[in-house]
Amino acid sequence: MALGRKAGKAKEEERTWRDQLTALRNLPPFFRLIYRTSPSLTITNIVLRLLQSALPTAILYVGKLIIDEVLLIIDGSGDTTFLWQMVALELLLALTSDLLSRGISLVDSLLGDLYTNQTSVDLMRHAATLDLYHFEDSEFYDKMERARRQTTSRSTLMSQMLAQFQSTVTLVVLGISVAAFNPWLILLLVVAVIPSFIQENYFNQQVYSLTRSWTPERRELDYLRYIGASDITAKEVKIFGLADFITNRFHKLSMKYFYANRTLAIKRASWGAFFSAISSLTYYGAYVLIIMQTISGVITVGSLTFLAGAFQRMQGGLQTILSRFSSIGENALYLQDLFDFFAIRPLIADKKGALPFPKPIRIGWEFQNVSFAYPNTEKYAIRNLSFKLPFGQKVALVGENGAGKTTLVKLLARLYEPTEGRILLDGRNLREYELSSLRDNVGVIFQDFFRYQLTARENIAVGRIEEELNQDRIEDSARKSLAEEVVGELEGGYDQLLGRRFAGAVDLSGGQWQKIALARAYMRDAQLLILDEPTSALDARAEYEVFQRFTALIEGKTAVLISHRFSTVRMADHILFLEYGGLVEEGSHEELLALDGRYAELFALQAAGYK
Numbered sequence: 257m258a259l260g261r262k263a264g265k266a267k268e269e270e271r272t273w274r275d276q277l278t279a280l281r282n283l284p285p286f287f288r289l290i291y292r293t294s295p296s297l298t299i300t301n302i303v304l305r306l307l308q309s310a311l312p313t314a315i316l317y318v319g320k321l322i323i324d325e326v327l328l329i330i331d332g333s334g335d336t337t338f339l340w341q342m343v344a345l346e347l348l349l350a351l352t353s354d355l356l357s358r359g360i361s362l363v364d365s366l367l368g369d370l371y372t373n374q375t376s377v378d379l380m381r382h383a384a385t386l387d388l389y390h391f392e393d394s395e396f397y398d399k400m401e402r403a404r405r406q407t408t409s410r411s412t413l414m415s416q417m418l419a420q421f422q423s424t425v426t427l428v429v430l431g432i433s434v435a436a437f438n439p440w441l442i443l444l445l446v447v448a449v450i451p452s453f454i455q456e457n458y459f460n461q462q463v464y465s466l467t468r469s470w471t472p473e474r475r476e477l478d479y480l481r482y483i484g485a486s487d488i489t490a491k492e493v494k495i496f497g498l499a500d501f502i503t504n505r506f507h508k509l510s511m512k513y514f515y516a517n518r519t520l521a522i523k524r525a526s527w528g529a530f531f532s533a534i535s536s537l538t539y540y541g542a543y544v545l546i547i548m549q550t551i552s553g554v555i556t557v558g559s560l561t562f563l564a565g566a567f568q569r570m571q572g573g574l575q576t577i578l579s580r581f582s583s584i585g586e587n588a589l590y591l592q593d594l595f596d597f598f599a600i601r602p603l604i605a606d607k608k609g610a611l612p613f614p615k616p617i618r619i620g621w622e623f624q625n626v627s628f629a630y631p632n633t634e635k636y637a638i639r640n641l642s643f644k645l646p647f648g649q650k651v652a653l654v655g656e657n658g659a660g661k662t663t664l665v666k667l668l669a670r671l672y673e674p675t676e677g678r679i680l681l682d683g684r685n686l687r688e689y690e691l692s693s694l695r696d697n698v699g700v701i702f703q704d705f706f707r708y709q710l711t712a713r714e715n716i717a718v719g720r721i722e723e724e725l726n727q728d729r730i731e732d733s734a735r736k737s738l739a740e741e742v743v744g745e746l747e748g749g750y751d752q753l754l755g756r757r758f759a760g761a762v763d764l765s766g767g768q769w770q771k772i773a774l775a776r777a778y779m780r781d782a783q784l785l786i787l788d789e790p791t792s793a794l795d796a797r798a799e800y801e802v803f804q805r806f807t808a809l810i811e812g813k814t815a816v817l818i819s820h821r822f823s824t825v826r827m828a829d830h831i832l833f834l835e836y837g838g839l840v841e842e843g844s845h846e847e848l849l850a851l852d853g854r855y856a857e858l859f860a861l862q863a864a865g866y867k
């Protein structure tokens with residue numbers, strides 16, 4: 257079944273000649289990208305290559321003049337001064353050619369590095385504009401993975417394009433001079449090279465199809481390599497003895513890919529050898545032709561060396577141009593992946609004439625019959641949810657695992673949009689507000705907040721990174737979130753590198769990390785602050801203290817708290833009890849206890865645990 261699917265997929269991925277030719281239209285925008293990276297280096301590159309492209313013909317021609325002159329001198333009618341002048345000229349040309357080649361490869365590599373950096377930056381910038389919808393879609397990951405690979409390998413395409421231009425000019429110059437002696441040689445050349453070009457092209461397409469159809473597996477291989485040897489997984493891998501499981505899985509999958517690749521490589525090599533033999537045959541055919549013309553006195557011995565040399569160079573040159581052409585076509589196909597990625601547009605974006613976020617908020621939020629299902633799922637994570645969140649209120653969301661609390665928060669922060677129903681803010685749909693000003697005014701600390709392997713200061717400053725240098729604000733936030741005592745114990749204080757990945761870094765306990773992450777909420781200073789269980793690793797007393805401070809310190813702002821601890825939850829003005837994505841009870845702690853429903857039941861259960 258899986259195999260059948262794979263075969264079907266490979267077919268679907270198969271690229272035709274037409275696709276490859278169509279992909280060539282990616283070259284002009286690609287060239288513009290290169291030019292934009294550095295106009296001066298691009299122009300220098302072209303000028304150097306243009307100069308270099310005339311040199312092979314010139315060197316061969318001077319060689320011909322030298323041999324003819326030597327023969328004349330032997331016969332007694334030559335000009336020795338002219339001969340030495342020509343030898344000196346050839347030396348000069350050879351030196352220039354060497355210098356130009358080195359210049360070209362230097363400019364190529366500088367331009368290539370700049371291009372790689374620039375594309376990586378563009379890629380990161382673009383990825384940052386996309387929605388969570390995209391990041392939860394495996395097809396998107398495949399696309400991003402393919403595009404990411406393009407950032408480094410596409411600088412080769414750049415050199416290829418420029419080299420192609422150079423080789424073509426060289427070939428035209430050589431072709432004109434050879435045709436002046438014997439036009440048939442050109443025909444022979446074409447016969448020698450075209451079939452091998454066709455086979456080359458065919459195999460390039462096959463390789464592309466194979467690589468492309470294996471993207472998910474290659475992603476899996478990368479993933480296995482990562483979990484097999486990473487600071488984050490090392491603990492579990494050891495405890496559960498997973499090393500063999502991971503390496504075996506990696507080995508099996510990588511060998512499958514190897515076999516698929518090997519078959520193709522063998523076929524390619526065999527056909528390649530066959531067509532090379534044809535090329536050699538035609539070269540010797542042309543050689544015989546030129547020798548016979550020399551013997552019969554039609555051309556001089558100097559011309560013989562010129563033509564034999566020029567023919568060989570042209571054959572090599574044409575072969576390179578054609579195979580490079582198919583490799584450019586293939587690379588241009590890969591380039592399509594990069595452009596496809598850049599063409600992905602965020603689904604959540606500003607409408608025309610989007611409104612600035614209200615400052616201050618007057619009324620607050622209202623969920624009207626909101627339902628939401630995650631992409632590619634049928635199941636609703638939020639169902640027909642209606643409630644009001646008045647500005648200034650402290651609301652707690654309660655419910656068992658999977659009840660929809662985090663999802664509700666994501667909707668409130670507009671990381672997702674409701675599938676049905678609407679969310680109003682001050683009477684207007686949340687969609688009508690500018691996304692950037694919304695993000696500025698809504699701060700969320702998630703339960704799975706990220707532990708940046710950066711300094712303590714930076715870990716706090718990410719809450720509002722523009723204030724990275726505002727030490728007072730950072731210290732103030734740390735004080736409020738109880739992170740101050742954590743930082744106080746660090747040898748390097750705020751400059752201490754955290755985590756395990758880099759030298760000199762110090763790792764923190766789960767609770768200490770949470771205190772640091774909570775400081776981000778105070779850095780943020782938004783009108784709506786949401787804490788989605790970032791306190792679960794704190795001991796009961798610390799969590800109580802954190803929330804008590806939190807509600808007191810953000811007086812006048814709206815807060816949404818998620819916690820499984822009722823001692824914390826009861827501090828909220830209003831509590832929403834969610835079950836299966838729907839609202840089942842709401843009210844203050846006392847009201848909900850009096851109701852004696854689901855909330856009271858869970859509260860009693862937890863209280864019993866402490867008795």
Ligand SMILES: Nc1ncnc2c1ncn2[C@@H]1O[C@H](COP(=O)(O)OP(=O)(O)OP(=O)(O)O)[C@@H](O)[C@H]1O
Pocket residue numbers: 392630631633636637655656657658659660661662663664
């Ligand atoms: N990215 C996702 N893609 C698909 N389904 C998801 C995704 N995230 C959550 N879900 C599903 O949506 C439902 C609600 O999940 P949510 O994370 O909102 O629950 P929660 O109340 O925050 O749970 P917990 O207390 O465990 O944090 C669950 O059934 C979950 O399986």
